[in-house]
Amino acid sequence: MNQFRRVWAFLSSAFAGFFYRFKFEEPVDWSKIYIVCPNHTSNLDITAMCILVNTNCSFMGKQELEDELVTSLFFRSVDIPVNRDSKMSSFRAFKKAAEKLQSGIPMIIFPEGGIANDYPPRLQEFKNGPFRLAIEMKVPILPVTSSNIWKLFWDNGTKHGSKPGISEYFVHKPIDTTNLTPDDADALRDKVYGIMKQKFETP
Template sequence: MKLILKKAHTCFYVAIVAFVYCLIWPFVYFCSRKPSLYGRINFFRKMWAYTSSLLAGFIYDINYEAPIDWSRTYIICPNHTSNLDITSANLLIKNNNYCFMGKEELLDGFVTKLFFKTIDIPVNRDSKMSSFRAFKKASERLQDGMSLVIFPEGKIADDYPPRLHEFKNGPFRLAIEFKIPIIPVTSLNTWQMLWDTGFKYGSKPGISHVFVHKPIETAHLTLDDADILREEVYSLMQQKFEQQ
């Protein structure tokens, strides 16, 4: 019975997400017609994320290790155990000048297609050509002053309960190449509210605790330091994740 109720809650949440998306879609579509209006897409995306989560009983307790100057450009690296990690990433960024890099399949999603055809960057990690194009576009966005959200694990793994998986090198090489700080983000218990999509184990209302680490500067690093930077970020997030 408990699992049935949790799966019913997931269906309720998905319905809310779809309903609120339909309400904001005309505004997002209008903004998607001009790259100069892409920042406003994120304004509506934040409204969508906050409203749909609140109506389903998902609350985000976002704690910052140190104040962050959001006038700067960052590469933001959250761990990934839940679709709610995308919502929390939208809410923790205090401006609208950012984009996501995500799997190519999101181009076919009902509520993700428009974003990944415009402001966000799709990537097929199994294709060298797709990865090259994606990171080239990411480079252009970063040089234009737009922050990039990228999940360094590359996917939500099949482990349950989840653990932190090995990070990809891409975000760390980008950060060093363009001298951009990295912000690690550790979602501590979001998976307990909704793991992955929620369709296997269901979901439940609750408070998701998210810890935003202080930015790690990269101006003094070279590309030879990418592995060291990756391991530093992994270690920070692993230590925090184990505190849950």
Template sequence: MKRFLKQIHRYLYIGSVVFFFILYYPFLYYYSRKRERFTGLNKVRRSLGFVTSAAVGFFYRFSFEKPIDWSGKFIICANHSSILDITAITLMVRSNFAFLGKEELLNNPVTGLFFKTVDIPLNRESKMSSFRAFKRADEYIRNGMSLVIFPEGKIPDTYPPQLSTFKNGPFKLAIEHQIPIIPVSITNAWEKMWDDGSEYGSRPGICHICVHSQIETAGLTVDDADLLGRKVHDIIKGRLEKNET
């Protein structure tokens, strides 16, 4: 019975996303045409993320180790175990930003709108796709935008999810542009909805997100990318393990 109710809740969430996406679509379409900075589109996306979640009882609580000056530009790196992570980060970032994510999201009717406009699709199996993606990411950073990258590359297949090894692309990018990394630990979103909820369903509740102090990259070289990646991995892993105890 409990599992049945969780599947019902998942369908309610899908219905909420579809309903509000259609309701917001004129605004999304309008702002997606303004390609200068996508500020308006991100504001609408933030509002859409909040209402689709709140309608079915998903809420997000953020704790910041230190205040963040969102007038700067950052590479934001978070662990990834739930599609709710995307909403969590969308609500967290208070400046203009873009996700760098897997190419398959182009085919989703909701995420496809963003990945055909502001966000950056990436096929890690294709060198040409990776080149195009990181070239576009480079242009975004030069134009003052922040980037959100899940450095695991995908949601882990294990349940409960375990933090996977990080790809070093985000850390090379941060070092090349000498901009800070913001590590983010999303501690329990998977308990509300693991992956897309298709296997275990979902349930309402509060998702807790710890936003760690930014890590400066000034003075680092690309040879330090692996070390930087391990540092970020250890920070996030330490917070996730603390949540388990």
């Protein structure tokens, strides 16, 4: 499913005229397990992460994606849907995510929790979930920042239109969580937010 999704992501983007350029603070060892944390201003962020993460992986995303034509295929198989208005749904989703990580599958979680209504977009406050999970599972956080995809295709592209082009994604170096405790979750969240905010505002 992941191989199919990666090919589909590349071909569908290329057909529409969207391409992705990834810059790395340091090379990523994809044999290791990460929680990948990208900012989120466009539906194309999902496509970009499919291409970036060069291994089997799972997304955590809003429950509504189970009902959309393309994403339903993946959110009913390899990905994890979550109802953000339900604490029980969130608990179950993060439990499934922990099981995925334990079995060696990286997770892709948008720490903003979704695309905000602000336009031009700004980096929204991060949720605690991905950072608590990273600490509990002792896996590194891999921050990924895009600052220009919204100029090509904001949200779902309907309100401000779209135009073909190249979107830049900066892959920060992984942040180790080995020596952190659950009490450090807020500090880890704030650290990652600061790193990504600086890159988002000064690409």
